[in-house]
Each structure stands twice: as structure tokens, then as C-alpha cells.
Amino acid sequence: MATTEPNWRRVDLISLADHHHIDPDDYCSYAREYISGGGYKASETNNLVSNFKKEPSKRGTYQWKYKIQAIDRFADELARAFEPDESYNVCAIPPSKVVGDPEYDSRFEDLFWRLRLIRPKIRICNAITRAYSVEAAHARASRPTIDEVYQSLRWDTEYDDLDYLILIDDVLTAGTSFKACERLIREHLPHVDFVAGLFWARRVFPNGTTP
Numbered sequence: 001m002a003t004t005e006p007n008w009r010r011v012d013l014i015s016l017a018d019h020h021h022i023d024p025d026d027y028c029s030y031a032r033e034y035i036s037g038g039g040y041k042a043s044e045t046n047n048l049v050s051n052f053k054k055e056p057s058k059r060g061t062y063q064w065k066y067k068i069q070a071i072d073r074f075a076d077e078l079a080r081a082f083e084p085d086e087s088y089n090v091c092a093i094p095p096s097k098v099v100g101d102p103e104y105d106s107r108f109e110d111l112f113w114r115l116r117l118i119r120p121k122i123r124i125c126n127a128i129t130r131a132y133s134v135e136a137a138h139a140r141a142s143r144p145t146i147d148e149v150y151q152s153l154r155w156d157t158e159y160d161d162l163d164y165l166i167l168i169d170d171v172l173t174a175g176t177s178f179k180a181c182e183r184l185i186r187e188h189l190p191h192v193d194f195v196a197g198l199f200w201a202r203r204v205f206p207n208g209t210t211p
Helices: 044-052 064-079 107-118 144-152 177-186
Strands: 027-035 090-093 123-124 126-130 153-155 165-170 194-204
Touching: 027 044, 027 165, 027 177, 044 064, 044 165, 044 194, 064 177, 064 194, 090 107, 107 123, 107 194, 144 153, 144 177, 153 177, 177 194
Parallel strands: 027 194, 090 123, 090 165, 165 194
Antiparallel strands: 126 153
């Protein structure tokens, strides 16, 4: 597979059709494009995302090194979205499983550990977590609604002093989780000035297909 360099850019009016929950005034940026339905062989990005999401049951197998490599790559590319001498509040859009669940994946903790080595002024805010485990969106027969995702989220009041927050996730699909997290943030931080999303990749559809 050809190696590509990330190019961080904002989801624009043309791209919005692929992410129907995202509004024109939402500030969501991405570095890559993930081909929907293409599988890990479809592109370098598909392969990286597939390895980043590799399930915890693969720990200890030869496949695990590819997950570590993907985490390192994501951290290196994510660091380019931040100015070296500036501080930022960042929070992961939480994965589907709670800590302690056998299927819980610590990929975002591992990502942030690596990111802090590169951008030490970044503040990692564990402000949003799952209140309970849910089925992964891609495994469901139908995609969850914003309300369903919102109901599964929990806010940590330790972070009630924030005046902005940058949400991090691997792939922007419909934007459901982003909007659910944004609702939770604005509910607890009515004074908040800025909520943004940084996604390693955005979902695109091959051959002119649509969601």
C-alpha cells in the first residue's frame, strides 16, 4: 500500500452529505479518508483504522504489533493538528465498552500517552465516559440515534471548569457520537465557548454511493 501524508482539514459543505448529523457550523476536522465497506485492504487508511480498532482478544498474538504501530501513527499525525507551544483540552469520544468489560479497548489511553510525549502541554480530560457498555455501532443492525448514545454517556464533574473541549475519535461516520457528546458538554458547561472534533479519518463512499 502507498504511504500517504495526513492533511488536516475541516469538513466542508460538500463533505457534509456524508455525515448527516454534522451541521455547517460544527468544527470537525479530519486527516484521512476511510472507504466505507472497503475492508482493511481498500487503502492505507482502512488498514490503519482496522489495526487501531483491533480487539483486545488479539493481545499477545503476532497481530498486536500492528495495533501498536497504528496507535503510534495516529498519535504522530494527531500531534500535527496542535501547535507545539500551546495548551489544549482534549477528550476521547468513548468506545462502546466500559472499563472492566472484557471487551474494553484501551486504545485511546494508549494514544493519549503517546500524544503527551509529543505535545506535553496537552491536557487529557477524561470528562466523558460510558455509563454502561453498549453494542458497537458497526455491529448493530441499525445505527444508534443521538438520544441512544447520549443516554449511555456520563460526565465527570471534575471538569466543570472547562471553557472548551476538543473531542478525539478515529472515524467520523454520521456524526452521531460527536453530537451526543456535544449535547452532554453543553448541558454541563452552558458557558462553553468551543466544542470541536478531530477525527483521524472521515468515512467516504466509493463509486458515488451515498449513506
